[in-house]
Amino acid sequence: MKKTLLTVGLCIVILLFGRWLNDAGASSGDGSAGGAACASIAGDLNGDSRRDISDAVFLLSHLFLGGPAPVAFCQGGGCDLEAKDCITLQKFFLSGDLLVPNQVAVGDKALLRRTESGTDGADFTLRDSAGTLTMNMDTEEIGGGAIIRMTNDAGIETVKIDADQVDAAAVELKKADGTLGILLDANNPIGGSLISTQVLKITGGADVAEPFDVEGGAAPGMVVAIDPARPGKLRLATEPNDRKVAGIVSGAGGVRPGLVMGQAGTSADGELSVALTGRVYCWCDAANGPIEPGDFLTSSATPGYAMRATDLEASRGAILGKAMTGLKDGRGLVLVLVGLQ
Structure with a gap:
């Protein structure tokens, strides 16, 4: 009897051990893996086989x-x-x-691929909902570097950015019909960089100036004159009706220069922008009489200050411009329409 019970017990143990092995194999195969950090798949999953791994x-x-x-x-x-x-x-x-050996597409609206020119570069194209090409980025166009092109709704190219046009970058902004409107060229054949447009509107300043080195501690709004001792440079104007008067240092009264013309590394360069035409605030002295709008202004004996030109014959060749605001007495800033005469 004892021998029979021992045999039955041994069989039960063998069955339970076999069930445990099957459960362990299923857990590994279907990817659930209990509390394991990862799952391992061995063999093929053919047909409709599926393994979910968490x-x-x-x-x-x-x-x-x-x-x-x-x-x-x-x-x-x-x-x-x-x-x-x-x-x-x-x-x-x-x-x-x-x-990616050849190309990657996102639906039918975006495509990244090797260039059709056969180079080692790639191009990227985007299309709108109607399938019209709206942007193309070519990393290595034949004969040059990368180019970005953009089109309008009609498919006409209106923007072109060229990274290697005549050994420099260039940007073309075109009208709706594709004709050139604005050109930004970093290395134009005429020499240096070039901006080409039909109309230029500047909203950040009100005078045209050139850079000069000025002796004598000039500040914005002060009158300056040609310095005979330093060719090509300026100094504070210190004489009444000085025919060497050259202009007014720009930047006083919160009015900045709108256009500054110069050439770095040459005599046409300097630290201060001197207004040669346009509107600029100028320090004035009413010692020669009150200044009214419309009065001619010239240099005065006060260094860097202008005054009303009362003797036009004596002021010939020394006129700075016309006052646009007044100054009854003392010293102060007057808005001047610069025009050397």
Whole structure:
């Protein structure tokens, strides 16, 4: 009797152990893996086989999706994930390189591919909802560097950015019919950079100035004159009706120069912008009489200050411009329409 019970007990133990082995194998195969940090898949998943994995998958060789046909560039462990038809990912994290042999398309609206010119570059195109090409980025156009082109709703190119036009960058802004409107060229054949447009509107300043080195501690709004001791440079004007008067230092009263013309590294350069025409605030002295709008202004004996020109004959060749505001007495800023005479 005892021998029979022992035999039955041993059989039960063997059955339970077998059930445990089966459960463990199923847990590893379907990817649930209990509390494990990751799951491992061995063998093929052919036909309609499916494995759902909740944590992580480590691919030691290849994972082929969509069919068993071999892929030439994947043989020998060249890649870890190859989608034959389609793979859908909710999130995709890339820690290394993503290599695309030919092209990548996003629906029919975006395309990244090798250039059709046969170079080693690539181009990127975007289309609108109607399928019209709206933007093309070519990383290596024939005969030059990268180019970005954009079109309007009619498919006409209106923006062109060229990174290598005559050894420099250029930007073309075109009208709706494709004709050139604005050209920004960093290295024009005439020498230096070039901006070409039909109308130039400047909203940040009100006078045309040139840069000069000025002796004597000049400040914005002060009158300056040609310095005979330093050719090409200026000094504070210190004489009444000085025919060497050259202009007014720009920037006083919150009015900045709108256009400053000069050439770096030459005599046509300097630290201070001197207004040669336009509107600028000027320090004035009413010692020669009250200044009224419309009065001619000339240099005075007060260094850097202008005064009303009462003797036009004596002021011939020394007129700075016309006052646009008044000054009854003392010293102060007067808005001047600069015009050397």
